[in-house]
Amino acid sequence: MHQDKDEIRLNTTEQPSFIYTFACREDELSLSQLEMRAFFGMEAPSHILKSTVGIDPSRSPFIKERIEVMYQGSTMAEILQKVEAIQLLDATFKVIFVKLNDLSPEDKISYEDQRAIERELGIHITGEADVHHPTYVFGIVALGGKWYFGNYLKNTAVWLHHMKKPRNYSIALTTRLARAAANIAVPHPEGIKAIDPCCGIGTVLVEALSMGIDIVGRDINHFIVRGARENLEHFGLDGEVVVGAIANVSDHYDVAIVDMPYNLFSTITTEEQFSILQHARRIANKVVVISIEEMDEMIAKAGFTIVDRGVAKKGLFSRQVLVCI
Structure with missing residues (x-):
């Protein structure tokens, strides 16, 4: 996957924003939070954080993945409408549902519904889906009562x-x-x-x-x-x-x-x-x-x-x- 170089950028004057997810053992939590404060000036109340600071997730032993936000919406319907603007023509893409989120237990989305959301988003994007070797990788995540969609970058654990x-x-x-x-x-x-x-x-x-x-x-x-x-x-x-x-x-x-x-x-x-x-x-x-x-x-x-x-x-x-x- 060419996650680090093939990204879609929006023509916007707004400051970029990013969603990060974190994973660490319980005995690493203090160190992870210290690193988080160094990077972002704050720590996440859970294992997910939104910031205007752009950090390559592969720098950290604790950042799992990052979404550079392209679209946000209060409902999935809003996101589906907005991603129709993505025109990849002959380029390939993949959509990943980010499993770490702040949804309440009663609002958790099943594995089957996660795959359904990925497929539905793929239908609304003009391009060719490719789950194995996509040119572009997008992510969708829930945070703070909103949905966020954008370029997805995974930690490579260097x-x-x-x-x-x-x-x-x-x-x-x-x-x-x-x-x-x-x-x-x-x-x-x-x-x-x-x-x-x-x-x-x-x-x-x-x-x-x-x-x-x-x-x-x-x-x-x-x-x-x-x-x-x-x-x-x-x-x-x-x-x-x-x-x-x-x-x-x-x-x-x-x-x-x-x-x-x-x-x-x-x-x-x-x-x-x-x-x-x-x-x-x-x-x-x-x-x-x-x-x-x-x-x-x-x-x-x-x-x-x-x-x-x-x-x-x-x-x-x-x-x-x-x-x-």
């Missing part, structure tokens, strides 16, 4: 491929957490310079670079830096990773992502952790701190204000994700 790194270790961030952290730090990448000064094996770097974020990495461990470079090369990503301590960083960045080293697997002391925070304060306007322990007091002492936070859980193990300015 990060799943990144799980198969040639170099890895057990305490590294999961790819889902790393990708979410990169989005929380840099939700809108244009013109933003980022750094991961304790990059480890490069899990955050891989996710950030794959999304077009301008980021550099460094670590004090020569062996680990070689592994990070190998991981970037494996995925065809061009990024700078150097050996060195955060204390030696002289450039200034818009944002830093600090996966704080911790005593369980490291000889780092509390004083060294505080030093990392102090230097992060020096080199970046905004810092996203990832830590397995409570660090509010130390973060405040380093001169930061925590403006948002979430928790990433994996079984009994959890990491705090703190947005600091």
Whole structure:
């Protein structure tokens, strides 16, 4: 499906709007909502959200799909009338009924009726239906008592491929957490310079670079830096990773992502952790701190204000994700 490039645009002066659906495990909800607030400035009361902010769903480990709204109506009859304006001629198309919506239990639409709605919409569009390899993909979704129809884009779950790194270790961030952290730090990448000064094996770097974020990495461990470079090369990503301590960083960045080293697997002391925070304060306007322990007091002492936070859980193990300015 050519969902990412073949879209129908309306000639309108109105601001574009988008409908997003989300899917996450219960222990990922806090992290998903933190990423949501970073992207959209708000979080969805349920697993569906309407926004004027356009985000590629494949950037997020939690966004399932997106509809770029072309038409909206209070009834399906209104939508059917409006889609008659779509003239695809010889091009092919497919219509998808989005299953995640805010319909009440008594108003839920059965599988058979969902397929019937897809067929009915297809009848009103001038073009050739093709469920397997369509040129255009449209979606229909219910939200807030209205129906929305438009270009449909599905998440391609790029990060799943990144799980198969040639170099890895057990305490590294999961790819889902790393990708979410990169989005929380840099939700809108244009013109933003980022750094991961304790990059480890490069899990955050891989996710950030794959999304077009301008980021550099460094670590004090020569062996680990070689592994990070190998991981970037494996995925065809061009990024700078150097050996060195955060204390030696002289450039200034818009944002830093600090996966704080911790005593369980490291000889780092509390004083060294505080030093990392102090230097992060020096080199970046905004810092996203990832830590397995409570660090509010130390973060405040380093001169930061925590403006948002979430928790990433994996079984009994959890990491705090703190947005600091």
